[in-house]
Amino acid sequence: METPLAYRQLKSYYKALMPTLTEAEWQLCEGQLRVRTLKKGTMLQQQGTVCNYVSFVNYGLVRTYYLSDGKEKITEFFKEGEYTCDYRSFLTREPSISLIQVLEDTEVVETPYDGLQMLYREIPAANILGRLIAEKLFIDVCTRSEVQANDSIEQQYQSLINNRSWLIQRVPQYMIASYLGVTPEALSRIKARVNKRPLQSALVY
Template sequence: MNTDYTSLLQAIRHWVTVHSEEESIISALFERRHIASDDFFLRADDVCHYVGFVVDGLLRYYILDDGIEHTYDFSPERTFTCNYESFLTQTPSTRFIQAIEDTTLLVISYDNLQLLYARLHEGQKFGRLVAEDLFVGMLQKLTSFYNENAEERYDTFLRSFPDLQERVPQYVIASYVGIKPQSLSRIRAQRAGKQY
């Protein structure tokens, strides 16, 4: 089994036990896909047909509001990516998922995911645990946005994604924090002890 699938298996094993005979089921249900930097895993108005596992690269999630991008999450290596609302209901997405870097994924279709749930001994448990984790994560992000000021939200970004500060463009980080890029520059400069 190649290293792409090895990292996928490690991620699944974080949630549930995978028996050796189930490894071939997993590798048969996922397929490899490459997305170039700035291209899209999903565009608004398209239906999300796949759940992806990021092997290498980085994706961001955003919405458009009057032409302004509002970034609300990231998927770095070894994380799953999807617009679950669109995926589960098979209705058009209101969100974008875009590659910030060249990104390699392993993707699974809706039908194949149902097979995964059915054919793995702990498949249903895996689906439930991932859904619960996503739900808690989204609630934490929502709470952060409404209860924290810009500096606190920036700190939350740094804690949540400690390896992304140098990989994500400043305007995207500012969008995630909910401020203008100039305000983010000011926060960074103050912390570096510089005059702005």
């Protein structure tokens, strides 16, 4: 056992989602897991390869993005306590379109595809876990789509400041711009607009 400490957060996560999980079943789960520490800048998932792991972030920060016309488009950021993965590739076993890159020194606990399938077979409750993970991911991606479709970039940026200010602090602004789907220049101008009417910002929510 490498660093039992690293599993503690994940174990409580599993336990919360699968209350019926016995200690023996947890041992079976734990046997599938691998802890990895990754330096800032490392690629956790390359484009064009099948995604073989779901990674639970113990500490650190990663981004998922893809290349369109050679330009990077960031789809999401994942920090400590969250799962990250190109789940589409993981599920379909097709090559990944997304890349995953470590933005800060990061520690992850990886669950391999085969190991997870084994858990689905051996532990009935694991299917509940799988269902809940897929459902959560689905809800998240729906919510994101709805926000993108309904809110202006300015509203979305304000919402980041209000609800996910750690993002603003931990990643450079051009990545925020990429995440919001605009150029760094455009986001800079939006900020300038917002700052010109400081009374408004106090009224948001």
